[in-house]
Amino acid sequence: xxxxxxxxxxxxxxxxxxxxxxxxxxxxxxxxxxxxxxxxxxxxxxxxxxxxxxxxxxxxxxxxxxxxxxxxxxxxxxxxxxxxxxxxxxxxxxxxxxxxxxxxxxxxxxxxxxxxxxxxxxxxxxxxxxxxxxxxxxxxxxxxxxxxxxxxxxxxxxxxxxxxxxxxxxxxxxxxxxxxxxxxxxxxxxxxxxxxxxxxxxxxxxxxxxxxxxxxxxxxxxxxxxxxxxxxxxxxxxxxxxxxxxxxxxxxxxxxxxxxxxxxxxxxxxxxxxxxxxxxxxxxxxxxxxxxxxxxxxxxxxxxxxxxxxxxxxxxxxxxxxxxxxxxxxxxxxxxxxxxxxxxxxxxxxxxxxxxxxxxxxxxxxxxxxxxxxxxxxxxxxxxxxxxxxxxxxxxxxxxxxxxxxxxxxxxxxxxxxxxxxxxxxxxxxxxxxxxxxxxxxxxxxxxxxxxxxxxxxxxxxxxxxxxxxxxxxxxxxxxxxxxxxxxxxxxxxxxxxxxxxxxxxxxxxxxxxxxxxxxxxxxxxxxxxxxxxxxxxxxxxxxxxxxxxxxxxxxxxxxxxxxxxxxxxxxxxxxxxxxxxxxxxxxxxxxxxxxxxxxxxxxxxxxxxxxxxxxxxxxxxxxxxxxxxxxxxxxxxxxxxxxxxxxxxxxxxxxxxxxxxxxxxxxxxxxxxxxxxxxxxxxxxxxxxxxxxxxxxxxxxxxxxxxxxxxxxxxxxxxxxxxxxxxxxxxxxxxxxxxxxxxxxxxxxxxxxxxxxxxxxxxxx
Amino acid sequence: xxxxxxxxxxxxxxxxxxxxxxxxxxxxxxxxxxxxxxxxxxxxxxxxxxxxxxxxxxxxxxxxxxxxxxxxxxxxxxxxxxxxxxxxxxxxxxxxxxxxxxxxxxxxxxxxxxxxxxxxxxxxxxxxxxxxxxxxxxxxxxxxxxxxxxxxxxxxxxxxx
Numbered sequence: 073x074x075x076x077x078x079x080x081x082x083x084x085x086x087x088x089x090x091x092x093x094x095x096x097x098x099x100x101x102x103x104x105x106x107x108x109x110x111x112x113x114x115x116x117x118x119x120x121x122x123x124x125x126x127x128x129x130x131x132x133x134x135x136x137x138x139x140x141x142x143x144x145x146x147x148x149x150x151x152x153x154x155x156x157x158x159x160x161x162x163x164x165x166x167x168x169x170x171x172x173x174x175x176x177x178x179x180x181x182x183x184x185x186x187x188x189x190x191x192x193x194x195x196x197x198x199x200x201x202x203x204x205x206x207x208x209x210x211x212x213x214x215x216x217x218x219x220x221x222x223x224x225x226x227x228x229x230x231x232x233x234x235x236x237x238x239x240x241x242x243x244x245x246x247x248x249x250x251x252x253x254x255x256x257x258x259x260x261x262x263x264x265x266x267x268x269x270x271x272x273x274x275x276x277x278x279x280x281x282x283x284x285x286x287x288x289x290x291x292x293x294x295x296x297x298x299x300x301x302x303x304x305x306x307x308x309x310x311x312x313x314x315x316x317x318x319x320x321x322x323x324x325x326x327x328x329x330x331x332x333x334x335x336x337x338x339x340x341x342x343x344x345x346x347x348x349x350x351x352x353x354x355x356x357x358x359x360x361x362x363x364x365x366x367x368x369x370x371x372x373x374x375x376x377x378x379x380x381x382x383x384x385x386x387x388x389x390x391x392x393x394x395x396x397x398x399x400x401x402x403x404x405x406x407x408x409x410x411x412x413x414x415x416x417x418x419x420x421x422x423x424x425x426x427x428x429x430x431x432x433x434x435x436x437x438x439x440x441x442x443x444x445x446x447x448x449x450x451x452x453x454x455x456x457x458x459x460x461x462x463x464x465x466x467x468x469x470x471x472x473x474x475x476x477x478x479x480x481x482x483x484x485x486x487x488x489x490x491x492x493x494x495x496x497x498x499x500x501x502x503x504x505x506x507x508x509x510x511x512x513x514x515x516x517x518x519x520x521x522x523x524x525x526x527x528x529x530x531x532x533x534x535x536x537x538x539x540x541x542x543x544x545x546x547x548x549x550x551x552x553x554x555x556x557x558x559x560x561x562x563x564x565x566x567x568x569x570x571x572x573x574x575x576x577x578x579x580x581x582x583x584x585x586x587x588x589x590x591x592x593x594x595x596x597x598x599x600x601x602x603x604x605x606x607x608x609x610x611x612x613x614x615x616x617x618x619x620x621x622x623x624x625x626x627x628x629x630x631x632x633x634x635x636x637x638x639x640x641x642x643x644x645x646x647x648x649x650x651x652x653x654x655x656x657x658x659x660x661x662x663x664x665x666x667x668x669x670x671x672x673x674x675x676x677x678x679x680x681x682x683x684x685x686x687x688x689x690x691x692x693x694x695x696x697x698x699x700x701x702x703x704x705x706x707x708x709x710x711x712x713x714x715x716x717x718x719x720x721x722x723x724x725x726x727x728x729x730x731x732x733x734x735x736x737x738x739x740x741x742x743x744x745x746x747x748x749x750x751x752x753x754x755x756x757x758x759x760x761x762x763x764x765x766x767x768x769x770x771x772x773x774x775x776x777x778x779x780x781x782x783x784x785x786x787x788x789x790x791x792x793x794x795x796x797x798x799x800x801x802x803x804x805x806x807x808x809x810x811x812x813x814x815x816x817x818x819x820x821x822x823x824x825x826x827x828x829x830x831x832x833x834x835x836x837x838x
Numbered sequence: 839x840x841x842x843x844x845x846x847x848x849x850x851x852x853x854x855x856x857x858x859x860x861x862x863x864x865x866x867x868x869x870x871x872x873x874x875x876x877x878x879x880x881x882x883x884x885x886x887x888x889x890x891x892x893x894x895x896x897x898x899x900x901x902x903x904x905x906x907x908x909x910x911x912x913x914x915x916x917x918x919x920x921x922x923x924x925x926x927x928x929x930x931x932x933x934x935x936x937x938x939x940x941x942x943x944x945x946x947x948x949x950x951x952x953x954x955x956x957x958x959x960x961x962x963x964x965x966x967x968x969x970x971x972x973x974x975x976x977x978x979x980x981x982x983x984x985x986x987x988x989x990x991x992x993x994x995x996x997x998x999x
Contacts, residue, residue, distance in 0.1 A: 090932045097940030098928040098947055100875015100915035107874040197858075283975050285879045285887055286941040335877070335941025336975050367880040562938035562976060723935035727977055731938065734978030758884035758973060766979040767963075767970040774980075 084574040085786050088723045091566040092585055097333075104333045105289030105305030110360035113291065114143050116346075116353045117199040117363070119189040119206050120373060121181030124215035124439040124751025125228060128181060131189055132207040139205055141198035143357035147189045148178035150352050152321040159318070166343060170408035172319045174442045175348050181210065182230055182407035183439050184752045185372030187345075192353040192361050215439040215751040219381055219404045222248040222438040230407060230437045250409035250435045253401075253417050257489040258428030263396035267387025271464040275457040277800070277818040278744030279379035279404060281371055282446050283763050286335020288374060289364035290347050294354040300327045302351065305334040307341040307559055308598030313590045319348040327351075330589040331559045334599075338735070339445030340375045342598045371756035376745060377446035378403040378411045382457040384420070392471045394480045397426050401433040401454060406442035411435045412450025415534070418490040419797070420454035422532045423499055423689060424480045429489035439751050445600060447732060448533045448793035452739065452800055456818065459529035459801030463808060473528050473805070474512070474691075478503050498715030498779030499689040503530075505777045506691040511711040522697045524708065527805025531690045531797025535790030536601035537682030541594030542611035544572055544619045546674040550661025552576060554585040554615075555677075557596025558608040562731075562792070563724035567605050568612045570720055571786065575616035577643035578660060594679035602790020605720055606781075607682035613785040618676030626663045626670040631655045684783025685790055690714040692733060692798040696806040703826030705741055705807060711773040712798075717781040717789030729774040729795045736799025738764040742819050846907040848873070849917025857904035864888045866904035867914060875915035875944045879973065886972030889945040889952075890914050896952035898971075915944035918951055926989040927951050936985040938976035946972045950986045958994055962987060 096102040133145040156169045172178075177186045189206050193199035214228040221227060227248055235243045237251040264270060290304030300322070306312050309329040317324045334341060346363040354361040365374070380403050387396040399420050403411035413433040421429055466473040481503060486494045506512055506528065516526045543555040554572050558564055565585040573580040596608060620640045627645030628635040637652035638645050644657040667674050695709040712733045719725040742762040746754045755761045780787030800818060808814050813828050841856040848871070857866050864881070867873040867890075876899055879887035883901040890899045891913040899914075918925045927950045930936070937943040946969065953960060953968045960968065965986050966979070974982060 088935070091935070093940075094932040094937070095924070097937055097943050098924065098931050099919055100873075100944045102940055103874075104877070104941060106878065107868075109872075284939070284941075285885060285973060285975050286877070286939070287879070333941075334939060335879075336939045338975070364878075367882065367885075563935070721935075723981070724938070727935055727938055727981060730978035730980045731976045732978075735975065757882055758880050759882065763973055763975065764978075765970040765973060766966040766983065769966075769979055771962075771983065772978050772980045 082574060084570045084580050085720050086722065088721060089566065089570065089580050091563050092569055093560065093565050102333045104286055104335050106364045108291040108303045108332055110291055110293055113360040113362050114192045114194055114357060115196045115199045116190055116192045116350050116361045117203055118187045118349065119203045121177065121184060121186040121188050123181055123210055123212050124184050125213040126181045126210035127213060128177060128179060128188060129209040129211050133189065135207065136191060136202040136205040139198065139202050141194040142191060142202045143194065143359055144192040144353045145189060145202065145206065146349065146352050146356065148176045151176060151319060153178065154318070165410065167408070168318050171315060171343065174408060175319060175345060183441050185369065185441060187373065190349045190353060192357045192359065217438055217440060217747050217751050219379060219402045219436050219438060222436050223402065223434065230439065234409065234437065248437045250405065250437060253414050253433035255417055255431045255490045256429065260396045260398050260428040260430035263428035264387045267395050268390040269465065269468050270385065270387045271461050271468060272385040273457065273461050273464070273814070273816055275382045275384065275460065275816045277380045277453040277456060279376045279440065280739050280743040281376040281761065282338040282340035284336030284338060284340055287365040287367060287370045288346050290350050291360060291362045292347065292350040292354050293360040294351060298322065298326050300351055302327060302329045302347050303332055304347055305332045305341065307334065307337045307561065307600050309559065309590050310557065310595050311342060311598050312344055312347055315344045316348050316351055320351055328589055328591045331587050334559050334561050337561055338447045339449060339600055342445050342600050345374055367758065368756045371761060372753055373441055375444045375446065376441065377449065378405065378443050378453070380404065380453040382453060384457040384461045386461050386465055388465055388469065390469065392469055392476050392479045394424060394426050396428040397421050399431045399454065399458065402436060403433065403450065404440060404443065405435050405437050406440045407437060408442045409435055409437055411443055412445070414450065416450035416454040419451035419532050420458040422488055423482050423530055425482050425486040426480065431489065447735065447796040451531065451533055451797045452736060455529065455531050455797045456800035456804065459798065460804050460814065463527065463805040464814065474503055474507050477530060496779070496782055497687060497689065498777055501777050501779050502689045502691050502713050502715045505775055506693060506713045509693065509711050509713065509775060511693045511709060511773065516695055519697055519708065523700060523810040524695065524697045525806045525808065525810025526693065526695050527802045527809055528691060528693050529798040529801025529805055531794055532687060533602065533793040533797060534687050535606065535685040536603045537607045537685040538597045538603055539681050540596045540608040540611045541677065541679040542568070542608055542615045543593060543677035544612065544615040544675060546619060546660065546664050548664055550659065550664040552578065552583045554583055554612055555588040555593050556585065556608050556612060557588055557593045558604045559587055559599045561599050562728060563721060564604045566724065567609060567720040571609050571613050572616045575613055575620060576660065577641060594677060602792040603685065605788050606685050606784055606790055609788060610682045610785060611678045611680050614678040614680065615676040618678065619674060622674045622676065623660065623663050626667065626674065627658050629670045630658065630666060686717060686781035686783060688715055688789050688791060688794040690794040690798050692802040694802040694806045696803065696810055698807055698810045698825065700811065700829050703822035703824065703829065705820060705825060707737060707770055709770055711775065712795055713775040713777060714791065714794055715777045715779050715789065716791045717784065718778055718787035719776050720786060720788055722776065725776060725791050726774040728792045730772040732792065732795025733772050733799050734764050734769055736796045737769065737803060740800040740803035740818060740820055742821055744819050842905045844905060844908045846910055846912060848912045849914060859905055861904045862900050863902040863904050863907055864899040867899060873914050873916050877941055877944060879942070886949060887942050887945040889948040889972065891948060891952050894955065896949055915948055918947055925951060926992050927954065927986065930985040930989040934981045934985040934988065936977060936981040942972060942974045946974060946982060950989070954990050954993060958990060960990060
């Protein structure tokens with residue numbers, strides 16, 4: 073299977089063709105979630121809690137049901153009250169009971185924006201009127217928003233049946249701390265005592281939203297015999313099907329989930345919000361139902377990722393060898409357990425070879441929307457703290473920050489503090505490429521007398537494999553159709569077509585890829601974990617190889633020679649040598665034309681569970697200018713270096729790196745959830761929740777380092793998540809370089825930078 | 839409340855529609871006229887996914903009422919290409935891989951066309967500020983800016999088409 077060695081001359085992989093779905097997307101023809109319509113369709117809308125924490129005493133839907141044009145009203149009573157059960161169909165674990173109660177509140181509303189009821193009506197206007205007529209009686213309860221407040225013994229408790237897991241003795245009182253995570257290697261406490269230098273810090277990060285441009289949307293239909301179809305935009309049609317079946321108590325085979333184009337997800341569309349409600353409304357109304365969130369609903373009720381408090385401590389010898397490291401991480405989970413604190417605990421020190429490490433994490437519920445996966449879930453916050461501390465260490469030891477990381481960097485055989493040993497990784501090569509970059513070699517210049525600085529930070533992500541399916545069909549004219557189970561969120565149709573074309577030896581525009589629905593392709597895990605090019609790519613590659621075997625077999629039949637006497641190259645069958653006989657080569661079209669006479673249609677489908685995804689490493693270099701008067705931070709130059717294994721379509725790999733970096737810059741500088749004293753979000757719109765816009769950013773140079781992953785046919789590693797890990801550290805370190813102040817609280821927004829400058833001036837004056 | 843009868847021109851063709859007085863142009867385009875290329879990302883004029891050109895001016899169709907369309911010339915994403923021939927901005931978006939999910943792409947292309955209609959020779963900074971009203975969460979804008987600058991150069995005849 074090792075194409076890297078056996079196929080040194082790739083013809084398609086590594087080139088930059090126009091993506092097969094491109095024309096539809098630049099002309100407005102592509103069908104996203106909200107673009108779908110069905111005949112007879114009615115509109116569904118959700119009634120949401122205005123309270124951060126409240127007992128639902130009663131819900132009176134009678135007035136709403138009497139309103140002309142209202143077709144159905146539902147509450148949690150219309151869904152089975154399901155038991156606690158861990159599920160693994162999205163990205164990371166999800167408890168079915170929690171998911172059900174997140175989709176529609178049962179007994180208690182746990183955050184402002186929590187769904188409590190839903191209606192279906194003949195128009196959006198009538199649906200809105202009906203929402204107003206639903207009478208919900210609440211008993212408002214004390215709420216808690218911040219993570220450390222929620223951990224206090226006297227904090228308002230969200231779940232009476234939640235007891236902290238993994239602590240001794242077993243707690244007898246419920247807590248908002250759902251679990252403690254612990255990893256240790258060596259003896260950190262003793263090693264700190266022997267360190268020449270110790271740096272430490274306490275870092276806080278704000279919750280941020282994935283802020284995909286497309287709000288959640290779906291259209292569903294349920295027939296009277298119970299067979300349903302769900303059209304929606306998500307990161308996994310099989311995830312949609314599994315969750316809907318479970319939450320409604322229906323057979324999986326009765327639900328066909330059709331993936332529409334997805335307008336961004338970044339992890340935030342690896343679970344369902346609307347689809348189960350829409351199905352229940354469609355079943356009760358007998359009409360197709362369309363639902364779409366407003367942007368405000370997206371902010372209040374979906375995503376985000378955790379806000380965190382992280383303490384970090386690193387000890388080193390004078391020569392720069394890190395001897396001890398400790399991290400304590402507290403992550404907001406939102407209203408239900410399940411923050412990404414575990415990967416946070418694993419990723420911070422995963423890049424370094426440190427003999428003594430201790431990491432403790434806490435998963436904490438509070439009255440916020442349940443967090444959802446966001447690009448390298450949990451890692452960016454942890455790395456922000458660790459990479460800031462490493463920058464402090466480099467300064468203290470007067471060692472170049474790249475050299476310090478090289479000196480302690482993970483390499484072949486490094487055992488991580490969470491267990492596994494690194495193999496075939498490209499961290500040192502990534503650091504070397506950063507060191508050799510034009511950016512790093514070019515001295516930083518003062519601009520208009522402003523305070524300028526440069527920072528570097530690194531990032532790690534595991535990447536995953538898992539279950540995927542791909543099918544390759546040779547059409548009657550020799551053109552090729554590829555079907556995969558992975559929603560295309562950023563160009564994966566292109567990479568699937570390219571890998572198939574490479575194996576088949578045909579031009580890429582002869583291969584047309586689609587994303588299949590749940591009834592037309594085998595099970596496939598979500599588009600997440602940077603797994604599609606790796607795992608689904610492996611399935612498509614193997615299916616293509618299966619087709620090549622069949623093509624050789626068909627040629628052998630036509631020539632009446634043994635199949636092993638046939639070679640396949642450049643899209644044609646050749647006799648393997650002079651002994652095989654003298655035959656004119658047969659191309660795909662000629663063999664396809666005769667398929668009926670040689671055994672029938674030529675196609676192959678492969679379903680597999682891909683192992684060996686191969687982790688990725690990044691190193692980002694950032695130059696900033698800080699305006700001491702206003703606190704404004706301007707990114708002057710940005711370079712992102714990453715080990716990508718093998719770039720199948722380099723432009724889309726660069727795009728992942730650039731986009732991840734931009735999201736990280738937003739996280740570093742501006743993005744945050746702001747709550748009022750009642751626990752209500754005050755900035756649920758793009759005006760006040762400030763994502764980076766074009767004028768906020770420079771060009772972002774993406775440098776791809778290719779250390780092949782031996783477990784993928786072309787050497788690919790996941791690339792989508794690594795690039796969001798380093799930016800907060802890189803920006804923070806650049807600000808530290810510019811103004812001499814270590815910013816420890818994200819976002820490093822103008823008011824905070826200005827306050828830090830003022831405090832620093834005050835200290836200097838005193 | 840009675841509906842208003844509106845006569846307008848969209849993508850060069852005469853169009854008539856009925857709309858409620860409070861309906862936005864975006865809702866009319868998407869729900870009444872089935873022109874779903876214009877997207878709703880925020881409905882508050884902050885993301886630019888619904889960008890259209892009205893009498894040569896770039897607008898967010900979510901901030902315009904349907905009843906305001908009467909008598910004007912409107913271009914939506916569906917009218918940017920000339921039949922099967924893509925506009926240079928559309929072609930350059932594809933060549934530069936300036937889209938990932940593609941949801942903000944119609945708005946960005948309409949806004950870029952409006953920029954180049956008005957200023958055929960923008961600096962990178964001018965392009966960035968012009969497009970600052972169009973959020974893209976996938977690309978980090980790098981390839982978007984490169985595509986727009988390349989399209990501008992081609993339209994000025996500086997490079998072979």
